[in-house]
Amino acid sequence: MRAVVAVLLFVSAIHAGIWGLLRDREQAPDFKGILPSVSYAPFEGTAHPDVDNIPNAEKIRADMKTLAPLTRAIRLYSSTGGVELVPPIANEAGLKVTVGAWIDKNADRNEREMQSAIELAKRNSNVNGIVVGNETIYRGEQKIEDLIKLIQRVKGAVNVPVTTGEIWNIWLEHPELASSVDFIAAHILPYWEGFSDKQAVDQALIIYQKLRDAFPGKRIVIAEFGWPSAGYNLKGAMPGPFEQAVTLRNFVSRAEAIGMEYNIVEAIDQPWKFFEGGVGPYWGILNAAREPKFAWTGPVVDEAYWKLATIALLVGVLMSLPILRLAEPTVLQALLLSAAANGVGAWIATVFAYWNGHYFVFGSAFALTLGLILLFPLVLIAMARIEEIAAIAFGRNPRRLIVKSASVAPATIGNSVSFPKVSIHVPAYFEPPEMLKATLDALSRLDYPNFECVVIINNTPDPEFWQPIQDHCRALGERFKFINAEKVKGFKAGALRIAMDRTAADAEIIGIIDADYVVQPDWLKDLVPA
Structure with a gap:
């Protein structure tokens, strides 16, 4: 034991x-400062905001207290559905807000979004800009000329910078869009382009330089950069908690070094974004419980x-x-x-x-x-x-109760010899008599002192098949019991049930063999003790 x-x-x-050996431990540049901006959505749970996911002021206030030590500003994507509560509450926590107006194909909703965004900019001194639409051109929700008209309307109504958020290549392909905004809000998300986390930051900086070269003198903000902490692989891009931590710390370190304006997507995981695939909910630097996913200093480890x-x-x-x-x-x-x-x-x-x-x-x-x-x-x-x-x-070899080599064997467990009685059942259906006799003869030669044999002929009315067996059983002695059941339902199974009724009361073991099976003399002595 x-x-x-x-x-x-x-x-x-x-x-x-x-x-211990498999524990991941990564190194990344430390960041001890405060992020310039993070994307924020005040929604919780898996319900879509358009269905039943209206935020309340207390939850928003708690989020602002959580985010205030981490960032100087937040970016919103809508101005209705409860999101309009965010700017004044963010002001209480000392946070700037970039207001968003969600634009799609619904003209009435677009109007409500723009009017709300304009009102928020007028009423809240902490609003530092308005983003009219988010990837509206990429999603095919608006034509370029129509989006520009919406941007111009908002610009004419407020005194803060106005832009739209688009994937970086949209800006390069449509310079007229860049001319219509106060600053370029470019989304650079290497994950969606299939770049690995090792390539992500380099790719982002390459694209940033392309935008600077294409629009010299224009203010350029990387309005979205991030990496998911879970989800599916996309080409070379592999999401994960370590990949997210290392990628963001590398990006922030290099962005700060060159004076880049940027916004991290996003502040808090959004479980309701399951429609964006397996990675949609996992872009936050905080999980849905508002807990940090990683540390911004020291080795990157899984706590x-x-x-x-x-x-x-x-x-x-x-x-x-x-x-x-x-x-x-x-x-x-x-x-x-x-x-x-x-x-x-x-x-x-x-x-x-x-x-x-x-x-x-x-x-x-x-x-x-x-x-x-x-x-x-x-x-x-x-x-x-x-x-x-x-x-x-x-395992150990099984201990035998009976010594195999002895004809009358002493017990190897205890002080007394014990040979449990075995009842051997032989069901037969139209079997050749000579073959079945050979089976019974082999059983009669068994080197085992305590057994009986029940021969059950079933559904075999022809006497030529069962009469010789009956006579042979008589000749072999009282150990051999003969049963002739002419009409048996279930054939072999039914015959075996009948044999059970004729089994000796003191039998402890039942053995079944086919009618054509010739056993060796040590068959029972070999099997029973095991």
Whole structure:
């Protein structure tokens, strides 16, 4: 037992060591300042803002207190649906606001958005600009000339800079759009172009320089730069918490060094953006619980990593405890079973990390839950099969009750000899009599002192098939019982049920063989003791 306990502790130590070796640790430039601007949406949960997701003032106020130490300004994307509450509350926290007017194909909504944005700029001294439309041209919601008219209307009504937010290539392809705005608000998101996180910052700076070369003297703001912390890979772009942290810290460091104006997308994860694919909800530097995803200084590490490791180790230990109940397990047997148990622990920790680190709409939550419910029985089945493999491959040889070489064998367990009675059932249906006689003769030569044989002929009315067998059973002696059941439902299964009724009351073991099976004399002596 001590050896088994030592094996369990050894495997657990190896498991912990593997978690330690696999822990990611990245280096990135420190940023000890305050971000110039971050995108902000005051929505919570998975409900779309157009359906039922109206923010309230208290939640916005709490968000502004959270964001004030991190940024000097926020960028909004709408001016209605509760978002109009943000500018005055942000002013309380000392934050500047770039107001957004959402523009699409709905003319009435566009009018409401623009009027609200204009009013917000007039009433709130902390509004430092208005962005009329967000990727409106890219989404095909407006034509260039129509968007320019909307921009001109807003410019004529306010005293703050007015622009529109577009992907960087739209600005290069439509210089007339750049001429219509007070400053260029370019979106540079290397993830959506398939660039890796290692290339993202270089790509952003290359594009920034292209814009400066194309529009000399024009104020250029990188209105969106970011990297998702979860989701699917896109060509060479791989989202992840480490990738996000390193990419943003590298970008901010280099942007600050060259005096770039920029806005990070985004402040807080938005679980409702599931329509943007697997990455939509995960662009925030804070998670949906308003907790920082990473530190801006020091090594980039996963703070929750050891919690997952602890879960994996605890589950591994708990699933290893049944090994202690096995009868004299060998070291190799315990080693394999403990390794399998710890593997299950690591899997459960990984599943927990996925569940804890992602946002789910009802459908995806249901699918994941159902999948786990179906997987757990498979895990238990796999563990049972591994236990069988370990017992056969590495377990101790079974201890026999009877010494195989002795005709009348002494017991090897206890002080008395015990030969459990075996009732051998032989079902037969139109079997050639000579073949069946050979089977019965072999049974009569069994080197085992305590057995009977029940021969059940079923659905065989022709006497030429059953009469010789009846006579042969009489000749072999009282151990051989003969039954002729002419009409049996279920054939062999039905015949075996009838044989059970004629089985000796003191029989402890039932043996079944086919009518054409010739056994060796040590057949029972070899099988029964095991």
